[in-house]
Amino acid sequence: MTMREEIEAAAARYPSRRSAIMPALLIAQKEHGHLPGAVLEEVADILGVERIWVYELATFYTLFHTEPVGRFHLQLCDNVSCMLCGAEDLLRYLEAVLGTEKGETTPDGLFTLSTVECLGACEVAPVMQVGDDYHGNLDIARLEALLESLRAMAGQAVSAEPAPQPSAGE
Ligand code: FES
Numbered sequence: 001m002t003m004r005e006e007i008e009a010a011a012a013r014y015p016s017r018r019s020a021i022m023p024a025l026l027i028a029q030k031e032h033g034h035l036p037g038a039v040l041e042e043v044a045d046i047l048g049v050e051r052i053w054v055y056e057l058a059t060f061y062t063l064f065h066t067e068p069v070g071r072f073h074l075q076l077c078d079n080v081s082c083m084l085c086g087a088e089d090l091l092r093y094l095e096a097v098l099g100t101e102k103g104e105t106t107p108d109g110l111f112t113l114s115t116v117e118c119l120g121a122c123e124v125a126p127v128m129q130v131g132d133d134y135h136g137n138l139d140i141a142r143l144e145a146l147l148e149s150l151r152a153m154a155g156q157a158v159s160a161e162p163a164p165q166p167s168a169g170e
Helices: 003-011 018-032 037-047 051-060 080-084 087-098 140-153
Strands: 072-077 111-116 128-130 133-135
Touching: 003 018, 003 037, 018 037, 018 051, 037 051, 072 080, 072 087, 080 087, 087 111, 087 140, 128 140
Parallel strands: 072 111
Antiparallel strands: 072 128, 128 133
């Protein structure tokens, strides 16, 4: 099914074309990876709605990306509950270990680091969303393990440290 067909099918489930902007943006983002201006305009044209309505939603919600993001988008919540539970330390750790600041993508394109508003999971603060998954009760050790598993998933070196070499005779 083409993007246009998927958007048309989604729009058919809503009482008005404007109500289908959110699902249409999700479909477009899945197709293109992010939502540059030309894609936003295409979505507006498919739905036959004002382009400004599409721009408003795409730039308001953090789940939509108008700029390219890395393979893994690390979205760390820095609202009150998470901040009180150590989110600032986690952010400093991530910036140091990734060599990037929030809002940036690592040069290898693997990680984009962002801070976001409350993810609605304060009971397991501090929380970070990676793609569609939530990771709660984070501390430095858990974050380290998470990054390691994401790197492994990407087929990259798990650690910058050289792997221990077997000693002679093993
Ligand atoms: S404040 Fe972080 S999930 Fe609510």
